[in-house]
Amino acid sequence: MCQVGEDYGGPGPAELQPKLSWRGCEQKCMKCKEGLPVLIIRAGDAFCKDCFKAYYIHKFRAMLGKNRLIFPGEKVLLAWSGGPSSSSMIWQVQEGLSRESAKRLRFVPGIVYIDEGVVCGQSPEERAKTVTEMKLILQTVGFPYHIVSLEEVFNLPTSVLQPVSQGPRGSENTYKEAVDGFIQQQQQQQRVPEEGGREAVLSDEQIQEKLRQLSTQDPVGQEEVTGDSLPRPAQIMALMTLFSSVKTLTAREELLQTLRAHLILHVARVQGYSKVMLGDSCTRLAIKLMTNLALGRGAFLAWDTGFSDDRHGDVVMLRPMRDYTLKEIAFYNRMFGVPSVFTPAIDTKAPEKASIHRLMESFILRLQAQFPSTISTVYRTSEKLVKAPRNGDAAGAATARCLLCMCALDIDSADSATAFGAQTLEHLAQKPSPAPAPPTGASGRPCCAQGTRLQQDCCRDTRPLSEREEPRASFIEQLCYSCRVNMKDVGLGEAGDPRILV
Amino acid sequence: ISSPIGGAELLFDGVKKHQVTLPSQEEPWDIRNLLLWIKKNLLKERPELFIQGDSVRPGILVLINDADWELQGELDYQLQDQDNILFISTLHGG
Numbered sequence: 001m002c003q004v005g006e007d008y009g010g011p012g013p014a015e016l017q018p019k020l021s022w023r024g025c026e027q028k029c030m031k032c033k034e035g036l037p038v039l040i041i042r043a044g045d046a047f048c049k050d051c052f053k054a055y056y057i058h059k060f061r062a063m064l065g066k067n068r069l070i071f072p073g074e075k076v077l078l079a080w081s082g083g084p085s086s087s088s089m090i091w092q093v094q095e096g097l098s099r100e101s102a103k104r105l106r107f108v109p110g111i112v113y114i115d116e117g118v119v120c121g122q123s124p125e126e127r128a129k130t131v132t133e134m135k136l137i138l139q140t141v142g143f144p145y146h147i148v149s150l151e152e153v154f155n156l157p158t159s160v161l162q163p164v165s166q167g168p169r170g171s172e173n174t175y176k177e178a179v180d181g182f183i184q185q186q187q188q189q190q191r192v193p194e195e196g197g198r199e200a201v202l203s204d205e206q207i208q209e210k211l212r213q214l215s216t217q218d219p220v221g222q223e224e225v226t227g228d229s230l231p232r233p234a235q236i237m238a239l240m241t242l243f244s245s246v247k248t249l250t251a252r253e254e255l256l257q258t259l260r261a262h263l264i265l266h267v268a269r270v271q272g273y274s275k276v277m278l279g280d281s282c283t284r285l286a287i288k289l290m291t292n293l294a295l296g297r298g299a300f301l302a303w304d305t306g307f308s309d310d311r312h313g314d315v316v317m318l319r320p321m322r323d324y325t326l327k328e329i330a331f332y333n334r335m336f337g338v339p340s341v342f343t344p345a346i347d348t349k350a351p352e353k354a355s356i357h358r359l360m361e362s363f364i365l366r367l368q369a370q371f372p373s374t375i376s377t378v379y380r381t382s383e384k385l386v387k388a389p390r391n392g393d394a395a396g397a398a399t400a401r402c403l404l405c406m407c408a409l410d411i412d413s414a415d416s417a418t419a420f421g422a423q424t425l426e427h428l429a430q431k432p433s434p435a436p437a438p439p440t441g442a443s444g445r446p447c448c449a450q451g452t453r454l455q456q457d458c459c460r461d462t463r464p465l466s467e468r469e470e471p472r473a474s475f476i477e478q479l480c481y482s483c484r485v486n487m488k489d490v491g492l493g494e495a496g497d498p499r500i501l502v
Numbered sequence: 503i504s505s506p507i508g509g510a511e512l513l514f515d516g517v518k519k520h521q522v523t524l525p526s527q528e529e530p531w532d533i534r535n536l537l538l539w540i541k542k543n544l545l546k547e548r549p550e551l552f553i554q555g556d557s558v559r560p561g562i563l564v565l566i567n568d569a570d571w572e573l574q575g576e577l578d579y580q581l582q583d584q585d586n587i588l589f590i591s592t593l594h595g596g
Contacts, residue, residue: 037569037573039569040570040573084592326561327592329592331570334565334568334588334590349548349551361593365560366554
């Protein structure tokens with residue numbers, strides 16, 4: 001609320017909010033009032049180390065507890081990028097699993113790491129070195145882990161792109177029953193050894209022991225599952241060609257995210273995980289929300305930035321770190337020794353206007369520096385977004401889905417009254433009649449001279465244009481608005497044939 | 503000692519830890535001046551990714567002896583002998 005202060009005449013909207021002036025070393029932790037503060041969170045709350053730790057751990061458990069989506073004994077896959085947020089997430093899970101019985105987290109974790117070195121310009125030696133560093137950390141964590149390289153996305157079955165319809169959504173009662181049942185089971189097991197009888201079901205400790213055994217055995221099993229640690233050169237080339245054929249960094253970033261999501265989904269399905277935890281932080285999600293608005297994904301914000309994302313049906317994506325700012329995560333990792341590995345990303349050192357993502361990131365962060373409530377406001381707004389079915393479809397299962405992002409299609413291109421419909425019709429009308437195939441397929445570029453309305457890299461294919469346009473056109477038909485826009489930037493030609501994504 | 507981590511080291515030729523002795527000068531050494539000095543002497547490339555205006559780019563955390571610089575006055579903090587300044591880039595990874 002605006003207040004007219006005595007020191008300055010009424011804060012105007014354009015006036016910068018004055019930073020809280022520092023009060024020197026006499027400041028005490030605002031929570032315990034005793035300890036020496038080590039950091040400031042939000043708009044001026046100083047915390048000492050111990051209170052910060054308690055606050056941090058509590059937030060994680062509260063996030064999981066509030067949403068009540070993870071059932072006891074469920075297999076949950078933790079998506080790890082090596083970066084600070086996902087590393088912190090894994091650390092919290094580890095912490096949560098090791099507590100005394102009553103408060104212990106109750107699911108069975110696994111970790112997946114995707115090696116994206118190819119698209120980030122890393123040489124094979126650098127990639128191997130990174131993977132070795134990752135493995136070292138994964139081994140100390142002790143959960144079963146799966147290391148996959150991005151190239152394996154070419155091996156995915158098309159079933160990855162089909163949403164599996166979910167069973168009837170469990171209500172509050174189901175969750176409570178499941179938890180109560182689990183606790184009862186636990187208590188029975190603990191009583192049995194006292195009576196000296198045989199335990200039919202494994203107790204907590206034995207489950208932990210089995211987990212430990214599994215994690216030392218699994219890496220060996222994983223080596224077999226993922227085949228050679230380095231993917232085939234043909235796949236590396238194919239992936240590099242695909243990414244270098246993308247014209248804008250924005251589209252490249254989006255493509256990377258899509259492929260990454262498909263790969264994680266596949267690993268989860270194959271290995272039997274029903275939930276996936278992603279390490280997106282509050283800061284990242286605020287940026288993502290605004291970026292996605294700019295990308296044309298406004299209809300899907302609830303799925304893209306909410307706590308749970310159930311678009312795939314059988315596997316639910318969760319974001320337990322969504323309440324943590326990057327600052328909190330960085331401080332916690334630093335103070336409590338959470339290991340993380342820095343790897344260059346696709347937009348490392350890119351200039352500010354290189355992509356929509358970069359631009360939005362710098363916009364939001366700069367705004368945050370001047371108006372410290374920016375990110376929390378965006379975050380709170382995102383919490384209010386509700387997943388409403390389109391046009392009142394009750395079941396939702398019959399809605400057409402975007403082929404790439406799995407969200408319900410948000411466009412009706414048949415309706416020429418909309419701007420989008422008009423664009424599509426115009427595009428179709430411009431399709432040229434079948435032209436004779438150019439003499440040399442691979443090197444010559446005769447047909448590009450015919451006009452810029454043709455897709456630019458059509459000439460590498462010798463088939464008549466209409467024949468080749470068809471698959472792409474029908475592919476585009478099945479995409480949502482933002483995926484269509486992205487695909488415009490993804491090149492055509494043999495290597496860039498969008499059907500390899502399917 | 504000035505240490506950029508979390509990806510920021512990329513701008514310093516990959517060197518994570520820098521032990522620096524600042525030349526004595528008339529003006530007191532505060533963080534503001536330290537940043538100018540770093541920009542002139544240590545930053546190997548892309549200064550705009552590290553420094554913005556007279557402060558660090560948003561997204562870069564500064565820790566003075568393992569404590570938040572916001573508690574110490576940020577740019578106005580006067581450097582002491584053997585101080586450890588840590589720069590963490592939070593914008594990498596996830």
